[in-house]
Amino acid sequence: MNVRSWLKNNKTLVDSLDAELILAHVLGKDRVFLVSHDEDELTDAQIAAADELIRKRLAGYPVAYLVGHKEFYGRDFVINENVLIPRPETEGIIDLVKDLNPRKILDIGTGSGCIAITLKAELPEARVCAYDISEAALEVAAQNAANLDVDLDALVISDLTSNVDLSDADVVVANLPYVNPDWDFLSPEIKKEPDLALYADDNGLALIKKLIDELAAKKYHGYLVLESDASQQKDIIKYAGEHGFKYQKTTELITLFLS
Numbered sequence: 001m002n003v004r005s006w007l008k009n010n011k012t013l014v015d016s017l018d019a020e021l022i023l024a025h026v027l028g029k030d031r032v033f034l035v036s037h038d039e040d041e042l043t044d045a046q047i048a049a050a051d052e053l054i055r056k057r058l059a060g061y062p063v064a065y066l067v068g069h070k071e072f073y074g075r076d077f078v079i080n081e082n083v084l085i086p087r088p089e090t091e092g093i094i095d096l097v098k099d100l101n102p103r104k105i106l107d108i109g110t111g112s113g114c115i116a117i118t119l120k121a122e123l124p125e126a127r128v129c130a131y132d133i134s135e136a137a138l139e140v141a142a143q144n145a146a147n148l149d150v151d152l153d154a155l156v157i158s159d160l161t162s163n164v165d166l167s168d169a170d171v172v173v174a175n176l177p178y179v180n181p182d183w184d185f186l187s188p189e190i191k192k193e194p195d196l197a198l199y200a201d202d203n204g205l206a207l208i209k210k211l212i213d214e215l216a217a218k219k220y221h222g223y224l225v226l227e228s229d230a231s232q233q234k235d236i237i238k239y240a241g242e243h244g245f246k247y248q249k250t251t252e253l254i255t256l257f258l259s
């Protein structure tokens, strides 16, 4: 079977892009290679490996976990099942922070490191420190920083701000877990991502509120950039306002505050 036939068969089973990503991954090439080599014959081993990944895709595994990487803001990040798959909607944080002209950025709940590493790459003059409660996630973030040749100013284990030095920070960004497991619109794929990266109590707001509490208690003054579901923004704006964070603006899932 050649590349074209395998793709034709499998594009009826899964999304076209997923089929291409899977075959390119098995061949150790990028998707462009498939177009220019569509007559190449596949070996039995390549067909077996690609078919196995299609079976997993059909069983609900996100394609990003099957191929082990995902693009974020134009850069390729390695990922595994210990980290959330970077989402395009989170890229809004990068555009927003770039406009703030920051000197020192703290990324709380860094996961794959996609936000912190992208910000450091885009804003090399800024200091960027990244924190996560998960040692396994920090290993992925360290791998991404090395792959992308980005030197973070800190990459440290921390339960919210417990290990965070807030002095001099003028921007705190946080895409913390904000999913309520009872929401009925959750896809089966999301259930393959780590609970620690997804879920929070109090209709998904527990960790966001706790971060606001901690920043207020530590007398942080600067910008706070939060991602949440759109349905949570009204409650977050109210809670933040009660704790000294003035609402600035919302862009889709991203809300900006200043204290």
Ligand SMILES: C[S@@+](CC[C@H](N)C(=O)[O-])C[C@H]1O[C@@H](n2cnc3c(N)ncnc32)[C@H](O)[C@@H]1O
Binding pocket: 083, 084, 085, 086, 087, 090, 108, 109, 110, 111, 112, 113, 114, 115, 131, 132, 133, 134, 137, 158, 159, 160, 175, 176, 177, 178, 196, 197, 198, 207
């Ligand atoms: C929604 S994921 C976001 C990951 C990444 N920042 C992104 O945007 O793709 C949330 C991250 O917060 C981390 N996390 C969960 N609870 C935490 C806590 N109490 N303190 C610090 N990080 C936490 C998880 O391990 C996970 O990596």
